Amino acid sequence: MIRVRDLQVSYGDSVVAHIPELDLAAGQVLGIAGESGSGKSQTALALMGLTRYAGGSVTGSVQLGGVELSTLTNKQWRAVRGRRMAMILQSPRASLNPTITLGALFGRTLKLHGVPRAERQARMEQALVEVVLDPQILSRYPHEVSGGQAQRFAIALVAALRVDVLIADEPTSALDVTVQSEVIDVLRGLRERHGTAIVFISHDLAVIGELADQVMVMRRGEVVEQGPTSQILHEPAQQYTRELLLAVPVIGRTR
Amino acid sequence: MSRQTPDLLPAADLAGEPRRRLSRIWPGWGSAKRVPLLIIGSVLGALVVLAGLLAPWITPYPQDAGAVVHPAQTLLAPSAAHWFGTDMVGRDIFTRVIFGARVSLGIVVLVLVVSAVVGLTVGLAAGFFGGWLDSVLMRVTDVFLAFPALLLSVALAAVLSPSALHAAMAIAFTWWPWYARLARGQAASIRRQGYSDAARVLGASRTRQLVRHVLPNAATPVFVQMSLDAAGIILTAATLSYLGLGAQDPTPEWGLMVAQGQPLATTAWWVITFPGFAILLTAVAFNFVGDGLQTVFDPKRGLR
Amino acid sequence: MSRYVASRVAQAFGVVLGVIVLTFVIARLIPGDPAVAYAGPRASAEELAAVREQFGLDQPLWQQFVTYITGIVHGDLGISLHTKQPVTSDLIQVLPTTLVLVGIALVFAALIGIPLGLAAARSQGTLGDLAAKVISILMVSMPVFWLAILLQIVFFSRLGWLPVAGQYDTALDSTSPLYSVIGVPVVDALLTGNWPVFASAATHLVLPVIAIAAYPIGAVAMVTRGALLENLGDEHIRMVRALGFSELSVFGRFALRPALNPIVSLIALVFAYALTNSFIVESVFNWPGLGSYAVKAIQTLDIPAILGVTLVVALLYVLLNLIVDLVQAIIDPRVRA
Numbered sequence: 001m002i003r004v005r006d007l008q009v010s011y012g013d014s015v016v017a018h019i020p021e022l023d024l025a026a027g028q029v030l031g032i033a034g035e036s037g038s039g040k041s042q043t044a045l046a047l048m049g050l051t052r053y054a055g056g057s058v059t060g061s062v063q064l065g066g067v068e069l070s071t072l073t074n075k076q077w078r079a080v081r082g083r084r085m086a087m088i089l090q091s092p093r094a095s096l097n098p099t100i101t102l103g104a105l106f107g108r109t110l111k112l113h114g115v116p117r118a119e120r121q122a123r124m125e126q127a128l129v130e131v132v133l134d135p136q137i138l139s140r141y142p143h144e145v146s147g148g149q150a151q152r153f154a155i156a157l158v159a160a161l162r163v164d165v166l167i168a169d170e171p172t173s174a175l176d177v178t179v180q181s182e183v184i185d186v187l188r189g190l191r192e193r194h195g196t197a198i199v200f201i202s203h204d205l206a207v208i209g210e211l212a213d214q215v216m217v218m219r220r221g222e223v224v225e226q227g228p229t230s231q232i233l234h235e236p237a238q239q240y241t242r243e244l245l246l247a248v249p250v251i252g253r254t255r
Numbered sequence: 256m257s258r259q260t261p262d263l264l265p266a267a268d269l270a271g272e273p274r275r276r277l278s279r280i281w282p283g284w285g286s287a288k289r290v291p292l293l294i295i296g297s298v299l300g301a302l303v304v305l306a307g308l309l310a311p312w313i314t315p316y317p318q319d320a321g322a323v324v325h326p327a328q329t330l331l332a333p334s335a336a337h338w339f340g341t342d343m344v345g346r347d348i349f350t351r352v353i354f355g356a357r358v359s360l361g362i363v364v365l366v367l368v369v370s371a372v373v374g375l376t377v378g379l380a381a382g383f384f385g386g387w388l389d390s391v392l393m394r395v396t397d398v399f400l401a402f403p404a405l406l407l408s409v410a411l412a413a414v415l416s417p418s419a420l421h422a423a424m425a426i427a428f429t430w431w432p433w434y435a436r437l438a439r440g441q442a443a444s445i446r447r448q449g450y451s452d453a454a455r456v457l458g459a460s461r462t463r464q465l466v467r468h469v470l471p472n473a474a475t476p477v478f479v480q481m482s483l484d485a486a487g488i489i490l491t492a493a494t495l496s497y498l499g500l501g502a503q504d505p506t507p508e509w510g511l512m513v514a515q516g517q518p519l520a521t522t523a524w525w526v527i528t529f530p531g532f533a534i535l536l537t538a539v540a541f542n543f544v545g546d547g548l549q550t551v552f553d554p555k556r557g558l559r
Numbered sequence: 560m561s562r563y564v565a566s567r568v569a570q571a572f573g574v575v576l577g578v579i580v581l582t583f584v585i586a587r588l589i590p591g592d593p594a595v596a597y598a599g600p601r602a603s604a605e606e607l608a609a610v611r612e613q614f615g616l617d618q619p620l621w622q623q624f625v626t627y628i629t630g631i632v633h634g635d636l637g638i639s640l641h642t643k644q645p646v647t648s649d650l651i652q653v654l655p656t657t658l659v660l661v662g663i664a665l666v667f668a669a670l671i672g673i674p675l676g677l678a679a680a681r682s683q684g685t686l687g688d689l690a691a692k693v694i695s696i697l698m699v700s701m702p703v704f705w706l707a708i709l710l711q712i713v714f715f716s717r718l719g720w721l722p723v724a725g726q727y728d729t730a731l732d733s734t735s736p737l738y739s740v741i742g743v744p745v746v747d748a749l750l751t752g753n754w755p756v757f758a759s760a761a762t763h764l765v766l767p768v769i770a771i772a773a774y775p776i777g778a779v780a781m782v783t784r785g786a787l788l789e790n791l792g793d794e795h796i797r798m799v800r801a802l803g804f805s806e807l808s809v810f811g812r813f814a815l816r817p818a819l820n821p822i823v824s825l826i827a828l829v830f831a832y833a834l835t836n837s838f839i840v841e842s843v844f845n846w847p848g849l850g851s852y853a854v855k856a857i858q859t860l861d862i863p864a865i866l867g868v869t870l871v872v873a874l875l876y877v878l879l880n881l882i883v884d885l886v887q888a889i890i891d892p893r894v895r896a
Contacts, residue, residue, distance in 0.1 A: 048801050074806070082803025095794040099816045099891050109802050141892045157802070167801075292692070398577030401880075402873045403831030409838070410869040411585060413857045490702055494839065497704045498857055513705050517843075520708050521716040531705030538700035546696065 001026045001164055001197045002047070007060040009042045009051055009221075016056070017042040017221045026164065027195040031212030031229065033205050033244060039221035040201045044169045047199065048087050049077045065164065083113055086158040090170035092150035096142040102153055103138030106160070113161060127160035128153075130193065131186045148179035155186050159194065166190065167199045172207055184210050205245050209233050217241050293547025299540035307356030319346040320354040322505035330523045340525035342516065348525060351507035352533050358508045359537060362423045362492045363485050369427040371481060374434025381435070382442025393439065399432040405491055412500035419508065422501035426491050430484070437480055483545035486538040493534045509534045563888055571881045578873045582866050583627050587620070636870065637863035641855055646867035649852060652742070654871070656726070657841065657848035659743045661833045664768045665826065668775030668833075673822065675776070676783025677810060683788060691780060698777025703836045707770040707843040714766060724845035727760040770840045775829040782825045786818035820887050820894070827883045831876045 004022035008015055017039030024030045032040045045051050046058045049069060062069045064084060072080065089095040097105060103124070110120045125135045131152040142150060151171055158166050168187065172180040188211060190196050202208050208215055208229070215232040217225040217240065225238045236242050311317045315336075325345030333340040339348035381392040399407070412425035493510030495501040502508035504515070509530040516526030602610070611617045615626050630636065636646035679691035714721040722728070726744045731737075735755045740747045745764060748757035790796060791814055799813045834849075841850030849868060856864035888894045 050797060050800055053797075053800060078803045078805060080803075081801055085801075087798070087801035089794045089798060091794055095798040097795045097799065097813050097817065098893055109804075112803060112808075143893050154798075161802075291689070292696075394573065394577065397574055398581055401574045401578050401877050402581075402869070403835050403876055405832065405835040406869055406872050409835070409853075409857070410582075410865055413860070413865050414585060414862060486700055490700070493702050494704065497702075497839065498854065500857065510702070510704070513702070513708070517708055520712055524712060527705065527708055531702055531709070534702045534705065535697075535700055538702070539696060542696045542700050546692070 001028075001065060002199075003061075003063040004047075005061040007043070007046060007058065007062060009039070009046045009056055009058050011054075011056040015221055017046065017218070019043060019060075019216075019223060022216065022226075024165070024197050024199065026197050027191055028214070029191060029198045029200055029212045031205075031208030031215040032199065032201045032218060033203065033208055033215060033241075034218035034224075035203055035244070037220070038218040040218050041169050042221075043218070044087065044167045044199065044201055047167055048081060048085060082109065082161055082163070084163055085165045085167065086161055086163045087167040087169065088151065088154040088158065088171050091174050092147050092154060092171075093142045093145070095154065096150055098142055101139055101141055102145070106138065106153075106157055109157060110160065123160045124156075127156040130159055130189060131156040132182075146179075147175050148182055151175065151179075151183050152186055155183070155190060158196075159190055162194060163196065165197045165199070167201070169201045170203070171200075173202065173204070180207065181210075187211060205233065205241075217244065292543040293551070296540045296543025296545075296547060299536060300544055303356050303537050303540060304360060306353050307360050310354045310357055314347075314350040314353045316347040316350045317354075319350045320505075320507050330519065330526070332523075333525050339529040340523070342512070342526050343519065343523075348512075348529055351512060352509070352529050354507040355509045355512065355530060355533060356537070358419060358502060358506060359489055359492060359534075362419060362426070363488045365420075365423040366427045366430055366488045366492075367481050367485065369424070370430035371434050373427070374431040374436075375438045377431070378435035378438025378440075379442045382439035385443070389439070392435070396432040396435050399429065400436075402429065404429040404487075405494065408491055408495060409498065409500065412495050412498075417500050417503060419496075419502035419506060422492055422495040425495065425500075426488060430488070433484070434480070482541065482548055486541035486545065489534060489538045489541065560888065563894075564885060567881060567884050571877055574877050575874060578870065578877065579628060579631060580624075582870050582873075583624055585869075586627075586862060586866050587623060631870070636867040639856070639864040639867075640861040641859040641864065646863050649864065650849070650867060650871055653847065653849045653852045655741050655746075656743050656846060657834070657837050657850060659746055660764070660767060660841070660846065660848060661771060661830065661837055663764060664771035664833055665775055665830060667768055668772040668779055668829070669826075671772075672776045672779025673783050675780040676785075677787065677815070679780065679784040680787035680791065680814075681806075681810060683791075688784075691784070695777040695780040695784075698773045699781070700777075701773050703770055703774065704839045704843065706773055707766070707840050710766045710770055711843065721765050722759075722763050725763060726846060727756050727763055731756050731759055767840050767844045767846065770843075771833050771836055774836065775833055778825060778829055778832075779822065782821050783818065786821040787814050790814045790818050817891060819890050823883055823886055823890065827876065827879045830879055831872070834872055834875070 002022070002024040004019050007017070007019040007022075009017040022030070032043060034040045042051070042056070045054060045056075047062060049072065051058050058070065060070065064080065069077075069080065096102065106124050107120055110123060111117075115123060124138065128135050128137070133149060133152055133156060137145060137149060137153060145153070154171075155166075166187075171187070172183050175183060184207065187198060187200070191198055198211070200208060200211055205215070212229045214227065215225075215229050216223055217232065217238070219240050224240050225232060225236065232241060233245070236245060306313070310320070314320070323344075323346060325341070328337075328341050328345040329343055331337055331341040331345075337347050337349065339352060342348055342351070377392050377396070381389040407429040408422075408425045411428055412422050415421040415425065492501060493508075493513075496508045496510030497514045499511075499514065502511050504511065512530035513527045513534075516523065516530075520527050608617075615623055618626070634647050636650070638644070639646050639649055642649055675691055675695070679688045679695075682688050727737075727748070735753050737744060737747055737753055737756050738751050740750045744756060745760035748754070748760055787810070796809060796814055799809055804813065837848065838850035838853050840846075841848045842854040845851070849872075853865065853868045855861070856868065884894075
């Protein structure tokens with residue numbers, strides 16, 4: 001589904017992420033692990049084609065279902081984002097516009113992607129059921145819901161759009177442990193029901209282990225180690241990965 | 256207008272490799288296209304200050320700053336002898352504009368010092384001691400802020416006898432509440448952050464804590480605010496003088512010079528043009544510096 | 560929401576009370592002996608005593624305050640020294656003209672300033688952004704009295720394009736007489752369909768509106784830019800981009816709306832600024848509004864009129880701030896929480 005070759009993200013003269021090779025099949029989950037500043041979030045932005053809005057630039061090749069993304073125009077990108085690929089972010093409530101209700105955002109997004117008015121309500125409700133949310137949440141504002149609810153809502157939004165690939169950038173880091181596992185369950189359900197491929201980014205290898213089929217470990221913009229989850233978790237080849245495994249999970253900010 | 260407290264970056268970050276490091280935090284920095292305004296503003300501001308300080312030595316007719324009359328050379332157009340022309344009693348306008356920098360900068364300094372001292376005292380007292388004192392002081396501040404600043408200055412200056420000093424007092428009277436609010440916010444947050452916990456453990460008195468620990472921390476954002484406010488004070492002072500509520504003839508005050516030249520504006524354009532331009536230039540210089548400092552200290556809020 | 564409204568209204572009442580006290584203090588305590596100001600420096604002792612009695616200045620201070628506040632509650636602001644009319648009726652007469660002038664200027668400022676700020680934020684860090692910033696700073700650094708005079712020199716004296724003073728060409732009174740509705744020619748002409756006068760009044764508005772709008776345009780552009788940029792770094796903007804929304808939607812819809820609050824609160828401030836600047840602009844362009852009235856009051860040291868103007872403008876400002884708070888609560892649900 002996704003095929004990356006020699007992807008390099010840079011801001012001015014400094015390279016913040018470099019991925020020599022990465023392949024992800026439909027229905028698969030790839031975990032990207034690393035500390036803050038390891039370049040994992042920058043990788044996520046690059047996959048979504050959003051690097052330019054942060055002031056950086058990208059070289060190399062990213063293909064989605066055989067289509068080369070690196071040469072797309074802004075307009076062509078908009079047909080990819082939200083339709084074939086979507087993204088959820090670290091601070092669930094901050095990632096929802098504070099001035100509109102969840103329902104308004106949901107409705108506008110479905111409208112943007114051509115879902116007929118008559119179908120929208122049913123789609124929203126169905127998606128909310130999948131993530132175990134009461135449809136009444138649609139009349140609420142982001143500050144009126146919990147972090148876990150907001151993150152599940154974001155996943156419902158993605159599910160209703162029926163994208164092929166979901167990029168989840170630290171989706172559980174800002175949440176309590178119990179809420180974390182709810183979100184992981186919901187993501188697992190998304191993959192099983194719709195065959196969505198997921199790029200799951202976290203500083204916490206234990207969380208990645210619950211979901212990922214393969215894992216990529218990054219440090220200072222470079223890939224340290226890459227392989228099947230069981231191998232990385234149980235027989236890490238690199239000292240850095242072992243340190244990461246030993247590290248007490250710290251809930252912190254990542255850029 | 257939001258008077259935000261800037262989050263100060265450590266000086267080392269600015270000195271070291273600013274472009275590299277800051278571009279990570281804030282990519283726009285890399286283009287470095289915002290700094291020119293700070294430089295231009297500083298140069299302009301320095302020129303105005305120098306002009307004011309050196310006025311007696313760099314002006315061609317220093318005596319024209321006072322009450323002299325040259326009946327033979329009234330309203331001469333700009334020429335080599337009189338770069339900016341002469342006014343209705345024949346005084347050299349270039350000389351008066353340069354001397355005007357002294358008056359305007361003097362008012363700015365006076366207003367800033369008075370309002371910062373009063374504002375800091377009130378704000379620090381409110382923020383540091385809290386409780387009923389805080390409530391009372393802040394309600395008083397609210398009342399002052401309920402008036403449009405220029406209007407309150409005008410009203411006060413109008414009931415006082417007109418002079419540059421009274422105009423400065425009238426402006427300071429409306430300016431201090433902003434500093435009070437700023438300082439209170441700082442003092443309260445510093446108190447919460449426990450910056451002075453160590454000092455308290457060591458048994459320092461409250462006043463000593465206030466002077467040694469709270470005051471220096473509150474001072475930095477106040478300085479940023481002062482540079483932003485200087486432009487507003489220049490404009491307010493000029494407006495008061497224009498209305499006849501500030502400096503009086505023969506003081507070479509820019510606003511007053513515009514007011515005096517107004518009846519002749521259509522025939523002798525130079526009488527109002529150069530003093531007005533001096534006001535604009537000085538206000539622009541202070542605004543450039545203020546905006547630049549804001550950008551350096553708090554990149555995200557480059558402009559208010 | 561209703562609790563929020565109630566608390567804001569209560570707060571505003573407290574501030575109004577403070578405003579009244581402060582104007583009283585300015586009037587009675589600062590200038591020394593108000594009787595001298597009334598009767599003039601050469602007045603005899605008997606004249607001064609008469610003035611003191613007439614205005615209750617021989618009463619204890621607290622009693623004077625009670626009289627003052629009772630007067631305000633009954634709409635009595637005293638007698639103007641230069642018009643010899645009650646200040647209240649003077650103000651009612653001049654206020655509409657000024658509010659129309661300032662209102663038009665502010666609408667104009669928003670129509671220019673907000674798009675300018677949007678464009679600057681859109682091209683952050685480019686030369687265009689820098690140019691927008693320099694223009695904005697020039698606008699807020701402009702001494703308004705100087706700008707007004709320069710506009711007159713250039714557009715009237717030199718180019719002869721626009722009229723120099725007044726509200727409309729009174730020569731039109733014989734051909735198309737104007738019927739007063741609210742006493743403001745441009746509005747009256749519009750309401751009564753008097754197009755010749757309306758056209759004349761509109762051209763008379765151009766220069767004063769530009770002079771008053773200069774500062775608001777610059778301020779609105781800067782605040783719009785700043786508020787947008789503050790939002791553009793937020794995760795919710797990244798989110799809507801990742802959902803495939805166009806940049807037009809990202810800016811015009813998702814970034815502008817949370818950015819509106821600083822802009823709305825700026826409007827109250829800018830209104831106060833524009834209203835005070837209208838003092839100067841009106842007297843330069845000879846508009847019979849609040850500004851000209853205030854400037855004449857200042858020139859004649861007409862203390863009751865000066866304080867009446869101050870009080871009324873401050874009350875308008877408090878009222879506008881209250882409205883701003885309520886509008887903000889509607890725009891951004893977080894405010895009322």
